[in-house]
Amino acid sequence: MKTVLLIEDDKLLRENTTEILQLSHYNVLAAENGKSGVKIAIQNRPDIIVCDIMMPKWDGYKVFNVLNRKETTKRIPFIFMSAKSEERDIRTGMNLGADDYISKPFKESDLLNSIDSRLKKLAFVRGIPKQQTTDPAENKMASLSEFKTYIKSLGDDIILSKNKLVYKEQKNANYVYLTEKGMVKNYRMDEYGKELITGLYKSGDLFGFYSFNNPARYSETATALEDGLAYRISNLHFREILSHNPLLTMELAELLSDNLTTLKSHLLEMAYASVLKKTSNTILKFAAKMQDNQHDSINISRSDLASVAGISTESLIRSLSLLKKDRLIDIDGRNIKILNLQKLYLVK
Known part of the structure; x- marks a missing residue:
């Protein structure tokens, strides 16, 4: 069982996240601030650390810097977790050398996938013989x-x-x-x-x-x-x-x-298909790339949709209105939700 150190000052979030991790068969060590988190990390050497950024008694950046200077903890995978999702804050964390970031609020799957990915990466690196590490091209x-x-x-x-x-x-x-x-x-x-x-x-x-x-x-x-x-x-x-x-x-x-x-x-479709068919197929393409399931909404600019379809933005908007009128899709601002997947495939 892998051990996760969770450093989070929000008590409710800390307890809820701890429960999520325990239900996913992780051993969890929890700390309510950065300073105590560093102490726990040094004493227990967890397999991975998930750390909030904005905290009292040392923020997440200081926690990372302190642990990164110590030989016993500097190789532990480190994931920042914070509501500070602006580009400059993400870059600050990643430029320090963190392995990943998760923006609050987050999906359980995002947290678990990030932890699993970092642990697999660590296992992979540890499994590479030293002679292969010096010459990566020789890896089979x-x-x-x-x-x-x-x-x-x-x-x-x-x-x-x-x-x-x-x-x-x-x-x-x-x-x-x-x-x-x-x-x-x-x-x-x-x-x-x-x-x-x-x-x-x-x-x-x-x-x-x-x-x-x-x-x-x-x-x-x-x-x-x-x-x-x-x-x-x-x-x-x-x-x-x-x-x-x-x-x-x-x-x-x-x-x-x-x-x-x-x-x-796609080029044949752009040349010969109707505008309505181009629009419906483009929605389906974006849905296949962006959605976790068909009930999720697609949030994409109309110009990007039109660019894939190979039609003008005005033509695309008219087609979207027709598809909405036929109750194949629903539109809320930039969000497009597929209501009838099968009929959308059959549009001509």
């Missing part, structure tokens, strides 16, 4: 799943900020990315300055790789649609890994082939 990876685990373990953490650039078209393709949280769009601009979205990437999706052999340039621009987190490794490192792992190279080639087939289908 037979599947895409192993490659993703590798990027999470040894890649750089990149904060995704809504509407902020990840990389720009025609710049050197220096990195390959894996989305951990949030959502990223790839797009190109036509000669009239109109944006066309060419790819959507959610948690667990790879993006940013364009060549298996030679250095390349990004053929698209990538921007975050939501705040989130990604990992990246250098393109040079990526190509070295592929040179030692032919099975992985084949699986990535199949992924690129599938993406190309999907893109061709």
Whole structure:
């Protein structure tokens, strides 16, 4: 049973979170402020630490800095948990070297997934022989799943900020990315300055790789649609890994082939489908990428929806109104909720 140290000054939240963790079979040590949390961490050396930022008697940043200076605690995975979800606060925590952040209020699944991911990452790193650690390209990876685990373990953490650039078209393709949280769009601009979205990437999706052999340039621009987190490794490192792992190279080639087939289908749809069909299919595409289940709402700008559909924003808005009138969707501000999934697929 893994031990989680929870440092949280809000008594009710501390007790509720402790219960969530215990029901998920974690041993929990709880501290009501940063100073006592540091003491517990040094004495007990938990497997992972979840720590609030704004607290009396040492805030979360000081807790991290103190523990990071001690040999016995500096390698313990550390997750910040705070209502301070602004970009600068997230960046402060991640730049210190924290492993992850969770914004309050949070879903139970977000907390548990973050803890599980960090513990798996630690186990993976500890399991790598020292001679492999010094030459990562020699690691043998037979599947895409192993490659993703590798990027999470040894890649750089990149904060995704809504509407902020990840990389720009025609710049050197220096990195390959894996989305951990949030959502990223790839797009190109036509000669009239109109944006066309060419790819959507959610948690667990790879993006940013364009060549298996030679250095390349990004053929698209990538921007975050939501705040989130990604990992990246250098393109040079990526190509070295592929040179030692032919099975992985084949699986990535199949992924690129599938993406190309999907893109061709999308282009045919843009050329020949009705405006209403383009709109309904675009909603379904975003739903598949953004929703945990079909009852969740999609929160996305109308311009992004129109960009994927390949129609004007005005045409998209008219189509949304027709779909709402037919009770296939419901609209509340930016939020779109699918009411009848089967009929939405059958729109012509």
